[in-house]
Amino acid sequence: MTIILKEITIENFVDAIKLEVKEEQRNFVASNATSIAQSKFQAFLECYGIYDGEKMVGFSAFGKNPKDDTIWLVRHMVDKNFQGKGYGKSGLKAVIKHLKNKYSCSEIYLDVAEDNEIATSLYVKTGFKLTGKKNEHSPIYKLDLAEYAED
Numbered sequence: 001m002t003i004i005l006k007e008i009t010i011e012n013f014v015d016a017i018k019l020e021v022k023e024e025q026r027n028f029v030a031s032n033a034t035s036i037a038q039s040k041f042q043a044f045l046e047c048y049g050i051y052d053g054e055k056m057v058g059f060s061a062f063g064k065n066p067k068d069d070t071i072w073l074v075r076h077m078v079d080k081n082f083q084g085k086g087y088g089k090s091g092l093k094a095v096i097k098h099l100k101n102k103y104s105c106s107e108i109y110l111d112v113a114e115d116n117e118i119a120t121s122l123y124v125k126t127g128f129k130l131t132g133k134k135n136e137h138s139p140i141y142k143l144d145l146a147e148y149a150e151d
Contacts, residue, residue: 001052003090005060005098008036008047015056016049019079028116035061035075045074048098050091057082058091064103071103073110076119088122093150096126096143106145111138 008016017033030038032047039045044066050058061075073095078087099108110128112119114137127148128141 001086001090003087003094004051004053005048005091005094006051006056008039008049008059012049012056016047016059019056019059019077021077022080022083025080025116025118028113028119029075029077032059032075032077035059048095050078050087050094052082052087057087060091060095062095062099071099071105071108073099073108076110088119089126092122092126096145096148097150100145108143108145109140110143111135111140113138 006012013036016036017031019032021029035045036047039047039061044063045061046063047059047061049056050060058078059075060073060077062071062073064071076088076092076095078091096108099105109131110123111134112123114120123141126143128143131140131142133140
């Protein structure tokens with residue numbers, strides 16, 4: 001498995017839009033088309049495909065909140081055909097590395113639906129911890145990069 005991130009552009013946005021989560025996961029994450037559209041109106045939001053070699057297997061959206069300069073992982077998904085193969089974890093590590101390098105940040109934030117047990121488990125195993133705050137109805141997690149082990 002060779003995981004790389006590639007920015008979503010005119011050349012690969014259709015591939016990103018075709019990626020789907022499992023039926024029972026659809027309430028947990030916005031579609032990639034929605035995320036791409038959102039990035040056109042919220043310029044801080046960056047959209048990237050998660051690739052294994054030349055095959056897009058997942059998608060992430062992230063960026064620096066212009067209101068308070070915090071770094072947020074807004075969306076992270078793996079296509080239903082590639083789930084359970086380590087792409088979520090590997091893709092998340094690639095995103096964290098990208099954000100750390102691009103922003104020289106010390107913290108990364110995300111929120112996740114309380115009943116999204118699979119994603120919550122992935123984030124907690126990676127080192128994200130509850131902050132005690134909520135974003136609308138979802139708990140907010142923070143990764144302290146000083147404590148993060150890239151392994």
